[in-house]
Amino acid sequence: MSGDKSASSHWTQERLTSLANIPLMLWLVWSVVRLLPLSHADFTNWLHQPLHAGLMIAALVSVFYHTMLGAQVIAEDYIHDQAKLKATLGVLRLYFSAAGLIGIISVLKVAL
Amino acid sequence: MRERPLSPHLQIYKPQLTTVMSILHRITGGALAVGTLLVVWGLAAGAAGEQAWNAFSAFCHSPLGILMLFGWSVALYYHLCNGIRHLVWDSVRLLDLQGAYRAGYAVLIATAFLTLITWWKVLT
Numbered sequence: 633m634s635g636d637k638s639a640s641s642h643w644t645q646e647r648l649t650s651l652a653n654i655p656l657m658l659w660l661v662w663s664v665v666r667l668l669p670l671s672h673a674d675f676t677n678w679l680h681q682p683l684h685a686g687l688m689i690a691a692l693v694s695v696f697y698h699t700m701l702g703a704q705v706i707a708e709d710y711i712h713d714q715a716k717l718k719a720t721l722g723v724l725r726l727y728f729s730a731a732g733l734i735g736i737i738s739v740l741k742v743a744l
Numbered sequence: 745m746r747e748r749p750l751s752p753h754l755q756i757y758k759p760q761l762t763t764v765m766s767i768l769h770r771i772t773g774g775a776l777a778v779g780t781l782l783v784v785w786g787l788a789a790g791a792a793g794e795q796a797w798n799a800f801s802a803f804c805h806s807p808l809g810i811l812m813l814f815g816w817s818v819a820l821y822y823h824l825c826n827g828i829r830h831l832v833w834d835s836v837r838l839l840d841l842q843g844a845y846r847a848g849y850a851v852l853i854a855t856a857f858l859t860l861i862t863w864w865k866v867l868t
Contacts (some may be wrong), residue, residue, distance in 0.1 A: 647834060650827050657820060660783075665865050672797040675790045688787075699777045706770060728777075735784045738791035 642701060649698035656691040676742055685743035689736050696732035700725060761848045769826045772819040779816040814863065821858040825851040 663684070667674055678684055703724045711717040757763070789800035803809040829847045832838050838847050 647831065650831060654824060654828070657824060661817070661820065661862065665862060668866060670801070672790065672794040675797065679790065692784075695780060699773075699780065702773045703777060706774065731781060731784050735787050738784075738787035741791040742787075 642704070646698065646701045649694050649701065652690070652694040653698055656687065656694055659687060660691055679739060679742045682743065685739050688739050692732050692735040692739070696728045696735075700728045703728070761845055765826060765848050765851070769823060769830070772823040772826075775815065775819045776823055779812065779819065782812065782816065817862055818855065818859050821862075822851070822855045825854045825858070 663678070664670065667678060679688065704721060707717060707720050707724065711720055786800055786804075789796040804813060829838075829851050832847065833844075838844060
């Protein structure tokens with residue numbers, strides 16, 4: 633996620649990730665609800681399937697990218713000092729990238 | 745930058761469906777950003793092994809865990825449904841006041857419905 637994106641590409645990417653998130657998040661919630669109570673074996677068997685692992689990774693990427701885009705909008709609204717804004721966006725980017733990465737690596741560890 | 749005087753706004757304007765739902769969209773977005781950490785925790789715990797998974801599962805079954813999951817689900821469904829309302833607006837539809845209000849009520853009903861059937865399924 634680079635820092636220097638034009639406003640229109642931010643707008644487009646926000647909409648694209650929104651659209652992707654709709655089916656992905658509904659899929660995620662319903663998968664979990666359907667599998668309850670989720671034992672560790674249930675979890676491992678479910679995530680081991682390539683389709684589920686793939687969708688899970690897609691969901692993580694789309695959600696955390698969407699979250700960063702949204703967080704950027706909020707930060708720009710409330711932080712006016714340019715230096716503080718840049719620092720905050722940097723920290724947020726790091727946080728969401730790390731969270732997404734941990735998620736993806738976890739999925740890969742189970743699935744592969 | 746020197747503090748500049750602002751006209752009163754929040755203290756004066758009567759809360760309306762449109763404005764309240766708008767700020768709720770932002771608030772639920774923020775809540776989801778934090779709550780998605782629960783999902784990552786679950787994945788990491790599952791990858792780590794049975795012990796870590798059981799600890800995660802125990803938290804999910806605890807009162808605090810259930811409260812957080814419930815809150816996360818409400819925030820998710822609201823943000824998702826209102827997000828669709830936003831996408832409809834982006835297609836230059838329902839931008840009139842009546843359309844926006846009707847869509848707003850539809851979002852609230854859909855959110856309640858989705859939350860209800862989800863937790864109905866969870867608890868039975």
